[in-house]
Every structure is written in C-alpha cells, then in structure tokens.
Amino acid sequence: MWWCALLPETCGPCPIDAAGLALWALQFTPRVAQVEAAVVMEVSASLRLFGGAAALAGRVREGAAVFGAVRLAWGPNSLAALALARTGQAWVDGRTLADQLDGLPLQALAAAAPHRAALGRMGCTSLGALRRLPRAGVARRFDAGLLEALDRLYGQQAEAHEWLRVPEHFDARLELAYRVDTAPALLAGAQHLLQALAGWLSARQVGITAFTLHWAHDALRSRAAGEGDSVTVRTAEITRDPVHLGRLLAEHLGQTTLAAPVGDLRLVAHECQPLPGASASWLPEDATDGEPLPRTLERLAIRLGAGRVVRPVLREDHRPERMTDWVPANRPLGAAPRGDAPSGPQPGFLRPEPLRLLVLNHRPHYGGELQLLLGPQRVEAGWWDRDEARGEHGHTARDYWVARSPQAGVLWVFQTRDAEPAWYLHGFFA
Known part of the structure; x- marks a missing residue:
C-alpha cells in the first residue's frame, strides 16, 4: 500500500x-x-x-x-x-x-x-x-x-481508518487570519474553498452551474452594515474547474463593495448536475486545439491521392460483405441509410473472403466438429447485382448459424442453399 x-x-x-x-x-x-x-x-x-x-x-x-x-x-x-x-x-x-x-x-x-x-x-x-x-x-x-x-x-500492527464520507451537499467555511476590507481581497480565501469544492465535485462525479460565496462582517462593525452579504456566481456550462470558477468569482468581487471588514467566508454549491461524458474518440471530428479532422483528411488526400485516404459508409444491403462501402475521405457524406437492422447476432470480425469448411458425416469442422448454437438466419439477396461482361453475379442464398468450435471459440458460419450445399466460415465473435 x-x-x-x-x-x-x-x-x-x-x-x-x-x-x-x-x-x-x-x-x-x-x-x-x-x-x-x-x-x-x-x-x-x-x-x-x-x-x-x-x-x-x-x-x-x-x-x-x-x-x-x-x-x-x-x-x-x-x-x-x-x-x-x-x-x-x-x-x-x-x-x-x-x-x-x-x-x-x-x-x-x-x-x-x-x-x-x-x-x-x-x-x-x-x-x-x-x-x-x-x-x-x-x-x-x-x-x-x-x-x-x-x-x-513500523508496520507491525494493522491500521484502521474511518474513511471520509462524501457529504450530500457542499457547505464549507473558512475563518480568515485577519480582517479583509476590500471584496477582491476575498478571492485569496475563496480559492481554498473552491479547491475543496473541486474535490467534492470530483468525488460526487458531478459539476455545478451555480455557487454562492457568503461573508460575515467583523463583530466590531457598525449596526447599519448588517451581519454580512453574499454573491452568487452562475456558469453557462456544467463545470468543476476551480480555475474557471475562480475567474468568474473574481469578476463579481471586482464589482462589489464591502459594507464592513470581513473575517469569515462560507461557500455553498447549487444546481449540481452530472457532467456530460467526454468523447474518447482517437480522432475526434471537432478539435478545439489544432486542426479539425476533416481538414486534416483533406490535406492527406491531396498529398497521398484520394483513393488512398478512405472512410467506411453504411449501405442498405442484407449481405454482410456488402453492408459497407469505402469512399474517399474528402467526399461529402449524405445521411446514413436507415434500413432494417440485422435480425440475428452479428460477429465482431468478418473474414475478407468466406473460408470453405471441411464436412464429415454432414457436420462442419473447424478446429474440431462445430456445435450449432443458434440459427438459421436466412439471407437471400443480390439477384439484381450482375456484371454480364465479367460473368459475375452477386446473388446470395445462405443460412447463417452461430456455432462453437472446440479450439476457435464462437464462430459465424453459413450453409449455401445451392443444389450442392457447402459450409463456410464467415466471422468470429469477440
């Protein structure tokens, strides 16, 4: 430890x-x-x-x-x-x-x-x-x-501690070592309270959009000054950054006049809300520092050639190998297709080309005899997809199964629906 x-x-x-x-x-x-x-x-x-x-x-x-x-x-x-x-x-x-x-x-x-x-x-x-x-x-x-x-x-006896419990609400006080006569001078003490507020917000996994700094006047004040005063700070976005909160508070205190010397501060947090999740994308679409991703891709496409910088786009097609197209990255993208979602489970990894499997006693084998777990999921499409010049056609008629291999784990296999059916391995489940 x-x-x-x-x-x-x-x-x-x-x-x-x-x-x-x-x-x-x-x-x-x-x-x-x-x-x-x-x-x-x-x-x-x-x-x-x-x-x-x-x-x-x-x-x-x-x-x-x-x-x-x-x-x-x-x-x-x-x-x-x-x-x-x-x-x-x-x-x-x-x-x-x-x-x-x-x-x-x-x-x-x-x-x-x-x-x-x-x-x-x-x-x-x-x-x-x-x-x-x-x-x-x-x-x-x-x-x-x-x-x-x-x-x-000396580590010869175990320690026991009562861990600090995070309070439901933040309400902290600070007694100043000497009396403060001007409002901007309160910021030095308020910074300590803001740091404590940042720790509380982090432990609660929330941010705030408002907080109030209260101050109490010295006991020797005049009766007309009152017991104290306060200032409320509001933010445009949810935050828990003490530096940003301190800057906003400094602006408010710069426009405030104290009615009497101050000896005690109190900070209260309001309007706590969960922080929105940050994007964990490796290449974010929008960049606040540096060049945005689309502009970077444009420059790379010019240097390397449009066909060497591509991005995937979805297609409305039931054939797994035809569900994605790769287009030049600098080409404007339209709206994503809104076709029907696949009716069965989809693997995390697809082979570039289906691998024909060995069949023994009418059972497919891949690292041993496969155990069929779920299926069939029938896919029949592409009868319209023909290239007469090359003698190619994209007609597909398959029955997909989720299968387990003794050595390779969970697989995605299919059996063709031709006159002589055959078994193929098409994907792997993670």
Missing part, C-alpha cells in the same frame, strides 16, 4: 483546517481520512489512473500549494507518511521502513509527544531509541497507546 500525508497550514493569511483539505483530496482517491489534525490518503489504486507515482505526486504537490505551505510526504502506511511529513523528510527507495524511521525525533509520532520530557531524561530522543526500550517497562510507565502507535508506525 502507498500513502500520502498532508499537513495543513494553520497560520498565515488563509489558514485551512483538515476538513477542507480532506474534501480537496477526494479527487485523487475515495480512501481519505483525518488523522491527528492531518489528512492521509491511500493512493495505491490511483497510481495507474494518474500516470504513476511521480505524476500523482506532482499533481498533489501542485494542488496542495494552493492551500499555502502544506507539507506532504509518502510512505507505506499512514503514520509513517505522517511522521516523514512532520519532520520534512522524504521516502528513500531501497531503504527499509525501520531505517527510514529510526533516526526521526520523537515529535514525529503524536502518541509520544506527551512523554517527550520523561523519555528525554532517559536519553531516548529518537523513534529508534524508543523502539529499543523494553516493551514491558514502556507499558508499565507509559500508556498502552504509545506501544500500539509505535507498532502501527
């Missing part, structure tokens, strides 16, 4: 509590917990999703920087990662867990903090020295929680 520990900044212009940081962390993994005023997250299952450990570490570090001087570290368990974060150390590959931790001071483990003075008088100033003390004596002199925490830190 691989863990990341994040220590929130508790001082500065916009101190963030662990709850806000935990909401932000939900965009990386659902396994987020609050431990000892810090946030830990188990990211083993997220490494591949985010492109590996290095890429994920970069994204976490970059995002955590928005919250101020947030210290973070990685480790094989949550307490180890937290101990390294408290002391500003980094995990070193190739070293054992004991080698990583033994040299750390006692303040790296929160359970040892109440006993630092007593342990110091005994000459015990590091985690390694504490681990080497007789366990029976430590248990008698100090509370049992110290040994349990030490065992969890």
Whole structure:
C-alpha cells in the first residue's frame, strides 16, 4: 500500500483546517481520512489512473500549494507518511521502513509527544531509541497507546481508518487570519474553498452551474452594515474547474463593495448536475486545439491521392460483405441509410473472403466438429447485382448459424442453399 500525508497550514493569511483539505483530496482517491489534525490518503489504486507515482505526486504537490505551505510526504502506511511529513523528510527507495524511521525525533509520532520530557531524561530522543526500550517497562510507565502507535508506525500492527464520507451537499467555511476590507481581497480565501469544492465535485462525479460565496462582517462593525452579504456566481456550462470558477468569482468581487471588514467566508454549491461524458474518440471530428479532422483528411488526400485516404459508409444491403462501402475521405457524406437492422447476432470480425469448411458425416469442422448454437438466419439477396461482361453475379442464398468450435471459440458460419450445399466460415465473435 502507498500513502500520502498532508499537513495543513494553520497560520498565515488563509489558514485551512483538515476538513477542507480532506474534501480537496477526494479527487485523487475515495480512501481519505483525518488523522491527528492531518489528512492521509491511500493512493495505491490511483497510481495507474494518474500516470504513476511521480505524476500523482506532482499533481498533489501542485494542488496542495494552493492551500499555502502544506507539507506532504509518502510512505507505506499512514503514520509513517505522517511522521516523514512532520519532520520534512522524504521516502528513500531501497531503504527499509525501520531505517527510514529510526533516526526521526520523537515529535514525529503524536502518541509520544506527551512523554517527550520523561523519555528525554532517559536519553531516548529518537523513534529508534524508543523502539529499543523494553516493551514491558514502556507499558508499565507509559500508556498502552504509545506501544500500539509505535507498532502501527513500523508496520507491525494493522491500521484502521474511518474513511471520509462524501457529504450530500457542499457547505464549507473558512475563518480568515485577519480582517479583509476590500471584496477582491476575498478571492485569496475563496480559492481554498473552491479547491475543496473541486474535490467534492470530483468525488460526487458531478459539476455545478451555480455557487454562492457568503461573508460575515467583523463583530466590531457598525449596526447599519448588517451581519454580512453574499454573491452568487452562475456558469453557462456544467463545470468543476476551480480555475474557471475562480475567474468568474473574481469578476463579481471586482464589482462589489464591502459594507464592513470581513473575517469569515462560507461557500455553498447549487444546481449540481452530472457532467456530460467526454468523447474518447482517437480522432475526434471537432478539435478545439489544432486542426479539425476533416481538414486534416483533406490535406492527406491531396498529398497521398484520394483513393488512398478512405472512410467506411453504411449501405442498405442484407449481405454482410456488402453492408459497407469505402469512399474517399474528402467526399461529402449524405445521411446514413436507415434500413432494417440485422435480425440475428452479428460477429465482431468478418473474414475478407468466406473460408470453405471441411464436412464429415454432414457436420462442419473447424478446429474440431462445430456445435450449432443458434440459427438459421436466412439471407437471400443480390439477384439484381450482375456484371454480364465479367460473368459475375452477386446473388446470395445462405443460412447463417452461430456455432462453437472446440479450439476457435464462437464462430459465424453459413450453409449455401445451392443444389450442392457447402459450409463456410464467415466471422468470429469477440
């Protein structure tokens, strides 16, 4: 398992509590917990999703920087990662867990903090020295929680966490370190809340079209100023991008005048909706960055020749090998045909030409005797398709079957309806 520990900044212009940081962390993994005023997250299952450990570490570090001087570290368990974060150390590959931790001071483990003075008088100033003390004596002199925490830190006892549950609604507060007199200056604190909102939206797999930033006036305000005010921001499209939301909020705050100094912020999300699915096409038809696909195909057709750059189009034909035509890619396409859909199952792969099968005892064979599962599906068409000059005709009369081969799996085969019927393999089911 691989863990990341994040220590929130508790001082500065916009101190963030662990709850806000935990909401932000939900965009990386659902396994987020609050431990000892810090946030830990188990990211083993997220490494591949985010492109590996290095890429994920970069994204976490970059995002955590928005919250101020947030210290973070990685480790094989949550307490180890937290101990390294408290002391500003980094995990070193190739070293054992004991080698990583033994040299750390006692303040790296929160359970040892109440006993630092007593342990110091005994000459015990590091985690390694504490681990080497007789366990029976430590248990008698100090509370049992110290040994349990030490065992969890060194991986000798399993950890148990209460994972953060994603709230149904987003309603987060932030107390500013000092009073703010101008509305644009509220954006610095609001950015932290927007980052937490982005994590919540990602965990809920939704976006928003509106949110409201509330602010509370200082207690020493005049009575005419009121308790506070708010501004509601609406978006034209569903989004969860904190950068875009921050830009919109900045525009609203730039036109707002505060009636009194502000010391407390509150962000509430409205109108949450599922995000529309993004196209996963390898070559999208429309491009927002760069050249659209149709223009690219036009240039390729000019360079390589119109007959070398083609695209498939559907035809209204019941014969499987005639259902698709390949036309020049730069040719304008009309409306797709609206013929009847095939009445039976269709294979994922068709052979360029049907393969005649061996028949023994009136049973077709391909990697063994075929077991006919489903059929027949009769196809009879193409009597009009003739080329007298070449002596060719496209008349087709077949009975298709779904069959199972002992070695090749599920196949699509047909039997001709001629005077001397024969069996052919035409496709494979994935």
